[in-house]
Amino acid sequence: MAGITTLIDAPDGVTVISERTFCGVPDRIVTDLQIQTYGPPKGRWSRRILTYSFDPANAKGVTETQVSNAIVNAFFQWQAAGGLFSFDPVAGNGDIRLAFGGREVYSRFGSPGGVLATAKTPEFGIVLFDSSESWTEDKLRHVALHEIGHALGLRHSDSPSSLMFAAETGAQGIDEESRDALRRLYGWRDPTRLEDRATSDRPALAAAGRVTLSSSTVALHMVWKGIDGDPGLYESTFTDGAWSAQSRIHGQFGSTHSPGLASYSITSDGISTGLILACRGVEGDPGLYVAHNEGMGWPSSPTKIPDVGSSSRPAVAALGPTPYVAWKGVVGDSGIYWTRRTEMGWQPQQRVQDVGTSHSPALVVFRDKLHMFWKGIEEDERMYFSKFVKNTSSWEPQQEVLYTLVNADGPTTFHVGTSRGPSATVDGNRIMVAWKGMGFDPGIYFSMYDGTTFTGQIHFNAATNQGPGICSFNGITHMVFRGAEEVDSMWWSTL
Incomplete structure (x- = not known):
């Protein structure tokens, strides 16, 4: 239902994922030499201390506290991923701004079971969630982690075990590949x-x-x-x-x-x-x-x-x-x-x-x-x-x-x-x-x-x-x- 495939008696070690591509960030064509999680040349912040703000209005299925818990935890995890960024919450107009909306904010929103969220690459700082979806705190945390990765400059991964994979995996943490991609994007010391x-x-x-x-x-x-x-x-x-x-x-x-x-x-x-x-x-x-x-x-x-x-x-x-x-x-x-x-x-x-x-x-x-x-x-x-x-x-x-x-x-x-x-x-x-x-x-x-x-x-x-x-x-x-x-x-x- 809603694009979900059920695998009966999955072998040990097999990751069961959704077939639905939940992210609205444009993907790449799969070729013999294909882009992975690393961002395009211009997709990078020029500073490491960033603020973020979020508006819980129009979030369906979750309370304001649950929205806060999911978003704050997601930024905390990205801050801990290599110690390359410091994220501070502010009441409004943060460097990265998160909000819920429908078709008026993104043309692919407005239909439950479709695209869940989208984000813009640096330094736009915009993350949007579909207000027509029924959210849970865990689901919101997973999607927020993924979209914040885009907001920091990462693109989609080809690995189903990666947080930056375009289909739902339900991951509640940042995997090694995504941490490595962030490190290579921002980890060089000044010459x-x-x-x-x-x-x-x-x-x-x-x-x-x-x-x-x-x-x-x-x-x-x-x-x-x-x-x-x-x-x-x-x-x-x-x-x-x-x-x-x-x-x-x-x-x-x-x-x-x-x-x-x-x-x-x-x-x-x-x-x-x-x-x-x-x-x-x-x-x-x-x-x-x-x-x-x-x-x-x-x-x-x-x-x-x-x-x-x-x-x-x-x-x-x-x-x-x-x-x-x-x-x-x-x-x-x-x-x-x-x-x-x-x-x-x-x-x-x-x-x-x-x-x-x-x-x-x-x-x-x-x-x-x-x-x-x-x-x-x-x-x-x-x-x-x-x-x-x-x-x-x-x-x-x-x-x-x-x-x-x-x-x-x-x-x-x-x-x-x-x-x-x-x-x-x-x-x-x-x-x-x-x-x-x-x-x-x-x-x-x-x-x-x-x-x-x-x-x-x-x-x-x-x-x-x-x-x-x-x-x-x-x-x-x-x-x-x-x-x-x-x-x-x-x-x-x-x-």
Whole structure:
């Protein structure tokens, strides 16, 4: 009745939900790459201390006290979800305003069993409930939790276990996915300038060390190239909540770009990890070089990968003990090439079929599979990705990073775009991809990828002219980047 399906003898672990889509917020078309709970780029509040007010008039089936209990509890739960917001009730005209109404306030209201509520994204602050419905306190709390999520910038989720799922689940609390979405939307700290260092490119990050039953030496490392005219490479380590003073990597290390950096397994059990650095040569030398640091420092000079060259920085990652390097071709060659080191040495380079880029790609290992992300060729600012098939030593056909939203005019597909190469890291159970905006847009954006779908892009409130470097370490995602307006400045933030 009223769109409810009854499932007889449901197996343990099966969630029984309503087939009715109770929320009036426009949904997206389901595609192979579909938006999840993360908000669109403009769906975010510019402040964290908000007020709310509600009008219980016209609420059918519940008393004024029950309305108050449900609404106050819903805001309390969102305030407790990561501690990112503070919500204060006021008598009227709050930042977020909740009320009951019929067809006069929303055209899809006025018929019991239809749409229960709707909300506007930030910073409109409007949540409306259908006054024709017969409410209970629990039902109102569930719907209010969902709609406040929209009012904070979250969109619908594809997961039936999520509070932000568009059909009724009766959830009386905020699930982990919704908390995570809110954290990624608002959880970045204001960037800090690293005053003692500068670069003409973007830094790279990786974590490595040894873990035992009694101790851990795993630390986050940063490497980067000096400013224009200085081809030297520099490094720093994150310890006790701060970056160590910069030090130059001594020996015959130099490059036109910042290097790529990754960790790799030193021991078969993966307990000990070292660092592998990959870089292009200095001006006039398009060759690619690698060096290993197993905790005793860098060698006096890197080793050259035979018979390869690039016009940009290479990307590096390791599947267990095996390092992989990928790069753009030399000047005039937009192809993407790759190689890996075996017991016999570096294999001859191979070209990734039918793809190209004007900048450096990004490599990351996720669920024991190598993934690559890159910008298109020349004026093509779209972003692409592919997965490496280990047993055939080949890359899957490229796919474009897309997400689709639905508005009053119908579905719209958005292209994720950048004027520089992206960066990627494994953050929890997903890949985070971060990049600079298109053309003259210095904004930093990121999206999450779970191996099947991408979230919509989220804007990070900072600017760069080179793109960020990112790495997740001890449950915290770090981002470092060169500034946009102040020449050569370096900045750092954490999620």
